[in-house]
């Protein structure tokens with residue numbers, strides 16, 4: 134179960150209102166069967182998809198993947214209903230091309246349906262999100278992890294977002310043991326690159342710990358998750374060694 138912050142909880146409670154608004158705009162049959170939680174879909178899109186895709190209503194500007202407004206604009210012009218795009222997006226989330234840059238399992242079950250419903254609702258829709266949907270903004274993550282006694286812990290986001298709980302870290306020169314607990318079911322590891330270091334930790338999930346031992350000297354390094362697509366999506370940060 135994902136932990137929800139207070140404003141998001143309110144958003145979930147009020148989701149019915151947003152859905153009523155969607156209903157009023159007339160959707161065809163959907164993979165979500167009309168019971169999607171759009172605020173949840175937007176929140177997940179912003180944190181797990183936005184780093185790679187442009188979607189104006191979500192304020193995302195990623196360019197690794199196709200522009201989702203642009204992709205749907207063409208489909209709309211060709212006369213496809215929004216429900217088609219919901220199905221396309223849902224399939225893409227569950228079965229991305231394994232040779233492409235889009236990671237699998239970014240969202241599953243009802244979460245995947247909620248993201249698909251939000252993308253289909255928002256893509257190429259003029260104007261801005263209002264009300265509950267407007268209240269959902271990406272949380273800024275400026276936490277700095279500090280090494281103690283040659284140990285540095287940089288845990289993965291427990292709710293499965295493609296990020297660590299710290300976006301930067303500091304340590305002293307010498308031997309450094311880097312650990313990263315990953316409570317989520319999406320696999321992650323901890324890896325470190327820079328100044329001659331290039332070390333990848335074991336890939337773990339469901340509460341296991343990824344670990345590497347490195348020797349660092351003063352300078353800047355990058356810590357990141359080496360699971361394909363995760364670093365691109367923003368799962369990285371800078372380690373400064375003094």
Ligand code: HEC
Nearest residue numbers: 181182185197198199204222225230233234235239362366
């Ligand atoms: C690491 C980058 C990355 C992330 C994160 C990512 N995508 Fe993608 N996405 C891509 C790339 C690259 C493609 C095109 C290649 C392919 O189909 O795999 C793509 C394709 C798509 C398409 C098909 C668009 C079209 O016009 O064919 C959709 C829809 C989509 N992504 C939605 C999502 C959603 C929803 C999420 C979050 C759950 C997401 N993406 C997360 C990189 C990403």
